[in-house]
Amino acid sequence: MRWRTRACSFMEAWSPDISKMLGLPQDVTLSGISIPAVREAMEEPLPPGPALRFALEDMSAKRRTEFAAGRICAARSLRKLGVIAEFPLPVRDRLPVWPSGVLGSISHCATMAVAMTAMKSRYCALGVDVESLIDPGVALEIQPSVCRDGEWIGLENHVPCRARSVTLLFSAKEALYKALYPLTGRFEDFHAAEFCGCEAGALVLRLxxxxxxCWRAGTRIRVRYAWLDRMVVSAAFIPGKP
Ligand SMILES: CC(C)(COP(=O)(O)OP(=O)(O)OC[C@H]1O[C@@H](n2cnc3c(N)ncnc32)[C@H](O)[C@@H]1OP(=O)(O)O)[C@@H](O)C(=O)NCCC(=O)NCCS
Structure with a gap:
């Protein structure tokens, strides 16, 4: 698949070592890719294979690009873990179907896609999110739906810029939700967890x-984060067996 190879080669030149920036343990693998690189690669005339063609059929061009970007990252992340899987990963109930024994999570924003994977024997939950810096006006508007006043005051002490703090908290809560959803199967809004502290490179959230x-009120979960210019990547990885 030439477009895929091309996108991957773009990524080698572009991607910073996000895993290191996030301080991920070695048994949690993460890959990122530039969305413009994938978009460019997908303009290649070569048709993708039948499985991918089927998956992409009804999608808009934007959706097709982000979907492909996420799946490329997933394949790369799995490979780092030593797992060779079907490409692209199949979809069930809007979630990627990860190979047996593997946990994974995918995220995309306008400029970047990421995927994170780990073995189920070591981790019970895994969630990743990438978010572009939210515009200050939008941040002001959405702040009440992302956090309560008490949380905001605590967070503001650590991250004084509102656009950055709202983006960061929004992203951390999405990463947490994406980690727990496969275990709970339940929708939870942004007030289902709250900011309760900062550590170096991490927010601590409390249900x-x-x-x-199994996932009771008061449970604390650390979500690591790294800023890449005007984007933030958040990663929740919870050790243990489900
Ligand atoms: C599910 C949700 C988190 C996805 O976030 P998003 O910003 O729209 O999209 P992202 O790019 O980060 O993630 C999309 C990917 O996540 C995966 N995904 C979709 N739904 C998911 C779910 N319920 N749980 C875990 N992963 C999910 C898919 O792989 C999807 O990519 P793909 O369709 O290309 O395979 C979001 O739509 C949502 O419902 N948020 C509200 C719930 C929430 O975050 N609550 C906070 C509780 S504290």
Missing amino acids: THDWTS
Whole structure:
């Protein structure tokens, strides 16, 4: 698949070492790719293989690009883990179907896609999110739906710029949600977890109510983050067996 190879070669030249910036353990693998590189590569005339063609059929051009970018990152991340999987990963209930024994998560924003993977024998939950810096006006508008006043005051002490703090908290909560959703199967809004502290390169979030009988109110989860210019990548990885 020439377009895929081309996109991957673009990535080698572009991608910073996000894993290192996030301080990921060695058994959690992460890959990122520039969306413009994938868009350019997908303009190549070569048709993709039948499985991918089927997956892409009904998608808009934007959706097709982000989907492909996420799947390229997933394949690369799995390879780093030593797992060769079907490409692209199939979809069930809007979620990628990861190979047996593997946990994974995909995210994309306008300029970048990322995927993170780890073995189920070591981790019970994994969620990644990438978010472009939210415009200051939008940040002001959405702040009440992203956090309560008490959280905001705590966070503002650590991250004084509102656009950055709202983007960061939004992204951290999405990463947490994406980590737990495969275990809970339940929608939770942004007030289902709250900011309760900062550590170097990480926000600590606390569940505000029972998400399930296993994921109780008060459970604290650390979400690591790294800024890449005007984007933030957030990663939640929870050790243990489900
Ligand atoms: C599911 C959700 C988090 C996805 O976030 P998004 O910013 O729209 O999109 P992202 O690019 O980060 O992630 C999309 C990818 O996540 C995966 N995904 C989709 N739904 C998911 C879910 N419920 N759980 C985990 N992963 C999911 C898919 O791989 C998808 O990419 P793909 O369709 O190309 O395969 C978001 O749509 C949502 O529902 N948010 C509200 C819930 C929430 O975050 N609550 C906070 C609780 S504290």
